[in-house]
Amino acid sequence: MTEILFFFEVVLAGMLAGTMYSLVALGFVLIYKASATFNFAQGAMVFFAVLSFVGFMELGLPFALAFVVTVFLMIAVGYATERLVLEPLMSQSEDTMLMATIGLAFVLQGLAQAVWGVEVRRLDLGIGDFPIPWVAENLGLFVSALDVAAGVVAAVLIVILALLFRFTKMGLGLRAVADDPGAAASIGIPLKTIMLMVWSAAGIVALVAGMLWGARAGVQFALVDLALKALPVLIIGGFSSIPGAIVGGLIIGVVEKTLEVYVGPFFGGGIEGWAPYVLAIFFLLWRPEGLFGEKIIRRV
Template sequence: MIDTVELLFFLEVLIGGLLAGVMYSLVALGFVLIYKASRVFNFAQGAMVFFAVLSFVGFMELGLPFWAAFLVTVALMILVGMTTERLVLRQLVNQSDQTLLMATIGLAFVFEGMGQLIWGVEVRRLDLGIPDVPLEWVLDSTGMFISALDISAGVVAAVMVTVLAILFSKTKIGLGLRAVADGHAAAMSIGIPLKSIWMIVWATAGVVALVAGMMWGARNGVQFALVWLALKAWPVLIIGGFTSVPGVIVAGLMVGAIEKVAEVYIGPAFGGGIEGWAPYMMAVVFLMFRPEGLFGERMIRRV
């Protein structure tokens, strides 16, 4: 007979993992957007998350109310996206993917440095008004600890994915974006405005970074360590596929659930602390059997 307490605990670990996974997906979404548009793995996405939310709390410290600070930061991230396109990407049209990748590594340093230079290195608290404590009614009825912030993150992720899915499948921008992803030169030759597409995508990735940063910042404080969230997003991308928005959500859920279950049930055998590398092991397995990820596009190249 299964021990009810153990079963409930397992469920709690699983649900907690799934909700943590949603938080990873939020970060991974930004990567997917940029990869879809330019076949670039944007190394600067973690730094953008940090820069965006740091600016947001910075504006609030300057006296702006919540919504004003949010809108100003959205405007700032759009500006940052446009500037990135103008100063970095435009110079690198038709260059190899590796060149663009290297450029994003440089960009990461720029965002990290600029953020700290403008707003200082102090750790800030961010209060979204959503408490990161167990929901009473869930606790009372099931004895499980499920945080209100996690549930909110799930809702936010669902909304964002829906909006992005519509953007990609139902609008001209989405169509153009998919064309650009297939080849810069080909897309430009049929009149797709590559530069505007890039500008829109980088700006959107900036806004996604802000939302992800706000959810994480509310839980962990706004601080440099947010840059490392990218480490959690990478296995999600490999598993979900670099080009699929629903893919990162499913993969995020998988990564979150598996890493938590692994840490709690297998971790002690390894001295604990395995959740750092467990998702990467999973990613390696995927690379061996399904390199394009769960929902990624299978690449066929003529040679």
Template sequence: MNWQFFVEVLVSGLLAGIMYSLVALGFVLIYKASGVFNFAQGAMVFFAALTFVSLVERGMNFWIAVVVTLAVMVVVGIAIERLVLRPLVNQPQITLFMATIGLTFVLEGLAQLLWGSQPHGLELGIPDVPIQWLADNANINISQFDVFAGLIAGALVAGLAVFFQTTRIGRALRAVADDHQAALAVGIPLRQIWAIVWAVAGFVALVAGLMWGARNGVQFALTFIALKALPVLILGGFESVAGAIVGGLIIGASEKLAEVYLGPYVGGGIESWFPYVLALAFLLIRPEGLFGERRIERV
């Protein structure tokens, strides 16, 4: 076996995994704080990317477009909390889940209504070419863009982890995730917290949208990456930011390795379904995921 090729596959898998993590992060944030599985996260990613690309194509400066899109996503997030989730407080989980499915269609429709439905290309200024130094010295081809995406995702996660663990609002978010009633009793305003969470999820969707848009083009298919986030969540645990990252890495690496080394024996094309098999196996062994919160039971 050619080790350089192996490293190439592994690293590109890990970096692709980081991209999945970016999407999964949005789910984790909302699930953690409000117990809602936000099916619309994929649509939010699409919405953010399409809005950004359309603004840039209309001649807006790159950074101004980033800021404007971010503002739009924060407003969208808060609006979702206000208009969709607030009236449904105290409803069963399944009701909330169904509401987010409905939200998916609304967001997809709205995005295309505003900006049209044709696919766009997105250029972030980082070319998707192998890093020259590595190619020259070790004969390994690793995309510059993938590394860039990895760094961005890493920074985002580190930032979120610090935010959750050490700040007053972060602590309140975790408290709300644990026990709504008790959080209310100590004076944490739930609605404000939820609005913050949705706004942050909007921000994460923007970052994910930029990365995925730059890689695959901004098109309707972007909404389906939400489905790739599912096995990541099952592996990493729904409540854990760290889990979303590790889960993403495992899924990314294993799907690429499986495709290259196992694929030939079964006729190829296993990359698209291998993660789900992995997730299924995980559900049997460790249903709460690698880093999910274990249900604490005192005996």
């Protein structure tokens, strides 16, 4: 009985850890939906945002003010990216855009370290990273409060984004741009404003993801490598689907945790490091467009 309970614990921990990957993947999907750009810099944005947030707090800003200032900073980053990187490279090939965002990632992570320093910071959100006592006592399950908070935050963000996409004028414009940028521009949808909105939204999502990651693992450079795992999440879920990002994150989280706990000990552990990528390869061979993605059709 305890073994089954332990298994549930592992799966639940995996799902909740997976929502953290989902949050990174979510920012990625936002940008891909609107501009068909693979934004490799999303992980660097997570690191940049949370390091700046912690930096502002160290300067003496209260929590809420630091959050608002960082949000404005991320909007500025989105604006600068739009003007300096995306606009000059408009209508370039996908691979070129991807390489450019790799460059952007290095600019952002270098800039953050140059300004705020490289030491590891602790971030206390007031949510403990320990089992919730009530659940532990009554159900016998050890579930971290921080994990639950991450799950709730992810759910709230997704609902908000889904509502924005569906019911606002901006959301409609965004879907139009995603469908056909040229046609959207010709009927007067402001492409640049839409892009700025999307990059800002991705920046704010990055900040939230970074705060949750930072509270768990400390605010440090390793976040960038962790955020790389959003890539296999996207391959499993599909690059253009918000539900896909969530489901992909859950799958990756559960698979890597169960493998690590049940198979890892035979190999000295560390399977988590590569298992998501290998899983992604098998997904690519089976269903390259991901679970929720649109079928990729290439025309000559």
